[in-house]
Amino acid sequence: MRATRITYDPDGDILYVTFGQPAASTGYQLSDQILLRVDPKTQCATGLTILNYSHHAAASREIPLPGIEEHSDIKPLLLSILGSAPVSQFLNVTTGEAGVTAMLLSPSLQEAVAG
Numbered sequence: 001m002r003a004t005r006i007t008y009d010p011d012g013d014i015l016y017v018t019f020g021q022p023a024a025s026t027g028y029q030l031s032d033q034i035l036l037r038v039d040p041k042t043q044c045a046t047g048l049t050i051l052n053y054s055h056h057a058a059a060s061r062e063i064p065l066p067g068i069e070e071h072s073d074i075k076p077l078l079l080s081i082l083g084s085a086p087v088s089q090f091l092n093v094t095t096g097e098a099g100v101t102a103m104l105l106s107p108s109l110q111e112a113v114a115g
Contacts, residue, residue, distance in 0.1 A: 003020060004017065004018070004019055004020075004086055004089075005017070005018045006018075008053065012051075013051070013052050013053050013054050013055070014049065014050070014051055014053060015048075015049070015050040015053040016047065016048075016049055017047055017048040017049075017050075017090060018046065018047040019044075019045055019046055019047055019086045019087075020046065022046070023039050023046050024039070024040075025037035025038055025039055025040070025046040025047065026038050026039075026040050028067060028068075028071060028078060029067045030065040030067040030068055030078075030102070031063055031064060031065050031066060031067055031102075032051070033050060033051045033052055033056065033063055034048065034049070034050055034051075034063060034065065034091075034102065035048065035049040036048055036078070036081065036082070036087070037049070038078075038081060043077060043081070044081070045081050045086060045087045048087065048090060048091070050104070056104050057104055060103070060104075061103070062094075062101035062102065062103055063101060063102050063103070063104075064098070064099060064100075064101050065093070065099070065100040065101060065102055066099065066100075068099075068100045069099065069100075079093070079095070079100070082102070089105065090104070090105055091103070091104060091105065092105055
């Protein structure tokens, strides 16, 4: 299992989650609040960036991910990455009538930010 590093910027209220060693990655803007980083060679997640983290952690509500629809050519790949570890340890992604949404798994993230 790859080591996960979590860094929180309290001034910007930005949470950075890095899976494994930093690597050249392609960023997919899933919403105006969540960026998924993917290694284009291995097609594995290399990280997540969550803007306005404390707001989302406190709100405990779904975040729409309209950016997935903007990448319709790789939507199945993105959904697969989002639904598997290590990303699934931090986000619960669902697909429904309202489209694709994510919920922060706050306890995992809050413990990491506090610790």
